[in-house]
Amino acid sequence: MKQKQNIELQQKTTLKLFNEVRLYLDLLPLTYLELSEKIEEAIEQNPALEIVNEEPDNELSLSSSSDGAEFFEHYYENDEEENDPPEALIPYIPNAREKIRKNYLPHFTEERERKVAEAIIDYIDSKGFLDERSFSMVVEETKETSEFVEKVRQKLMLISPCGIGSSGVVEALRVQLKANGKEESLPWKLLEPEMIELLKKRDYDVVASKLGCSLSDLKNAIEEIQKLNPFPASIFNDKIAEHVDVDIILEEKDGELKVKIIEKELPPVRINPFYLKILEDPDADSDLVKFAREKVRSAQWFLNALIKRRVILRKTVEYIVNRQREFFEKGYNPQFLKPLNLKEVASAVGVHESTISRIVSTRFIATPRGTYRLKFFFPSSAGGYRGNISNASIKEMVRKIIETEPREDPYSDEEITSILARRGVYISRRTVAKYRDELGIESVNKRKKKYRLEVSE
Numbered sequence: 001m002k003q004k005q006n007i008e009l010q011q012k013t014t015l016k017l018f019n020e021v022r023l024y025l026d027l028l029p030l031t032y033l034e035l036s037e038k039i040e041e042a043i044e045q046n047p048a049l050e051i052v053n054e055e056p057d058n059e060l061s062l063s064s065s066s067d068g069a070e071f072f073e074h075y076y077e078n079d080e081e082e083n084d085p086p087e088a089l090i091p092y093i094p095n096a097r098e099k100i101r102k103n104y105l106p107h108f109t110e111e112r113e114r115k116v117a118e119a120i121i122d123y124i125d126s127k128g129f130l131d132e133r134s135f136s137m138v139v140e141e142t143k144e145t146s147e148f149v150e151k152v153r154q155k156l157m158l159i160s161p162c163g164i165g166s167s168g169v170v171e172a173l174r175v176q177l178k179a180n181g182k183e184e185s186l187p188w189k190l191l192e193p194e195m196i197e198l199l200k201k202r203d204y205d206v207v208a209s210k211l212g213c214s215l216s217d218l219k220n221a222i223e224e225i226q227k228l229n230p231f232p233a234s235i236f237n238d239k240i241a242e243h244v245d246v247d248i249i250l251e252e253k254d255g256e257l258k259v260k261i262i263e264k265e266l267p268p269v270r271i272n273p274f275y276l277k278i279l280e281d282p283d284a285d286s287d288l289v290k291f292a293r294e295k296v297r298s299a300q301w302f303l304n305a306l307i308k309r310r311v312i313l314r315k316t317v318e319y320i321v322n323r324q325r326e327f328f329e330k331g332y333n334p335q336f337l338k339p340l341n342l343k344e345v346a347s348a349v350g351v352h353e354s355t356i357s358r359i360v361s362t363r364f365i366a367t368p369r370g371t372y373r374l375k376f377f378f379p380s381s382a383g384g385y386r387g388n389i390s391n392a393s394i395k396e397m398v399r400k401i402i403e404t405e406p407r408e409d410p411y412s413d414e415e416i417t418s419i420l421a422r423r424g425v426y427i428s429r430r431t432v433a434k435y436r437d438e439l440g441i442e443s444v445n446k447r448k449k450k451y452r453l454e455v456s457e
Helices: 002-027 032-045 069-080 096-107 111-123 132-142 146-157 169-179 186-190 193-200 204-211 215-226 232-236 273-280 286-323 325-329 342-349 353-361 391-403 413-422 429-438 444-455
Strands: 049-051 248-253 256-261 269-271 364-367 370-373 381-384 387-390
Touching: 002 286, 032 049, 032 269, 032 286, 096 111, 096 232, 111 132, 111 146, 132 146, 146 169, 169 186, 186 193, 186 204, 186 215, 193 204, 204 215, 204 444, 215 444, 248 286, 256 286, 269 273, 269 286, 273 286, 286 325, 286 342, 286 353, 342 353, 387 391, 391 413, 391 429, 413 429
Parallel strands: 248 364
Antiparallel strands: 049 269, 248 256, 364 370, 381 387
């Protein structure tokens, strides 16, 4: 019997720890705005939690004669009230397709055309294109001939902003040129399949020769095409990541780096004293005491998780900043980033790697020189004369070498490998090529042709 009691006690302790840890892990990835919403949600679900200094809606009294009926009525009776559904409280934001409908459909006053135009808009992809399969679906759905659907598509494409319903990038660009009266112009001719293939290879001399133009005219024509919009639906899409939630700020004062965690927007919460009084009242109804004890325990778990989250978050960010101090002190240059991984930070902070992963996965830090993802400060490492130097540092070195290379004779990957070796960084030519590709830098042959176009008349 005694052994059974011990086992039961251990199960309760394990359950308590599991609930606390689970709650703490759920809170870790949240930014302060998300956490603020989470706190409000917790207060709504648990009446034992309250915002500090919040005036109670009703004064509740506890007397020895109370059977708890008033208490339960106060929190559960209003559940039956008819309120607006939650979605009614959320502001309506139209998506890109609805914006396109609003912009283009008013141009189709004839019912038959409007029906086809609406179907086309329904079938375009996120870039504004209508491929062959989708075109066939429009024909099938509207029961119209292919010729009539094509007629409507052509009309739709020419409505400003031009290009919606085009078959792809080339047609979208040509429609824009056509709308500007640029048919048969040099930019128009550059969009021929043969010219496109030559431009991909940067064979500018061949293109200029075939079109009978100078390299200077060719350059101007290319620049004119680059000003067009290759993805016509993009202007209707809400821009992503222009604003990010930042709850970590790095300040520089008198040469010192200071980490600041934003929490001023978080509502201060505590355990409702009313529930504590219930637990202290020897005459309180047993069911009421049981309910209060459950809610107070849950509230305490939540408060403990908030405190632990704050402590671990600060320790983690401070370690990252101190480890990458050279980056901040020497001009925010990636070449000064030191190799860093989750295991190292986890060991220093005293938590599991997965905990650090949760912290850095969604967070940003605002610095005096811009906002960075925390992941940015976790570059992998490669061999070098200073022990280990980060891949990001080597990439930055490759980028600078190419930026300063002689335009008349740019460096090959082999030559860049040799330059790095002279600086004490030993990596293979294949790795240099890989880093160059990741930086979006073209091969030496394509750079040669590009430089020639730049210095042409």
